[in-house]
Amino acid sequence: MFITPAFAQTAGDAGVAGLATQIIPFALIFLIMWMLLIRPQQKKMKQHRAMVEGLRRGDQVITAGGLIGKVSKVKEDGEIEVEIAEGVKVRVVRSTVTSVLSKTEPATAD
Structure with a gap:
C-alpha cells in the first residue's frame, strides 16, 4: 500500500541496456565535436600546407x-x-x- 509502482518494478536486464545508454551520449558528443572542430581545422591545415608548398x-x-x-x-x-x-x-x-x-x-x- 505504501510502495509506489516504481519501487515495485523489477530491475530486469539493465547490464546491456544500461551500458548502451551510457555510451551513446558520449559517442554523439564526440561526433559533434569532430564535425564542428576537428574536421574544419584539418581542412584548413591541408589548405595552408598546399599554399606554402606552392610558393x-x-x-x-x-x-x-x-x-x-x-x-x-x-x-x-x-x-x-x-x-x-x-x-x-x-x-x-x-x-x-x-x-x-x-x-x-x-x-x-x-
Missing part, C-alpha cells in the same frame, strides 16, 4: 609577423627570401606565410 618567386605574401613582401628566392630548407622594400631582403620560415596576395603565373615551355 614561387614573384608571389606577394603576408607573413605571420605582418610583413608584406615579394618572394625573391625559394630555398629547399623550409625558408624563403622575401623582399620587403627595394634592396631589403629578409629570410622567412615558409610556414609563417599566412596568405598569398598575388600569385605569379608559372613559366610555360613554348
Whole structure:
C-alpha cells in the first residue's frame, strides 16, 4: 500500500541496456565535436600546407609577423627570401606565410 509502482518494478536486464545508454551520449558528443572542430581545422591545415608548398618567386605574401613582401628566392630548407622594400631582403620560415596576395603565373615551355 505504501510502495509506489516504481519501487515495485523489477530491475530486469539493465547490464546491456544500461551500458548502451551510457555510451551513446558520449559517442554523439564526440561526433559533434569532430564535425564542428576537428574536421574544419584539418581542412584548413591541408589548405595552408598546399599554399606554402606552392610558393614561387614573384608571389606577394603576408607573413605571420605582418610583413608584406615579394618572394625573391625559394630555398629547399623550409625558408624563403622575401623582399620587403627595394634592396631589403629578409629570410622567412615558409610556414609563417599566412596568405598569398598575388600569385605569379608559372613559366610555360613554348
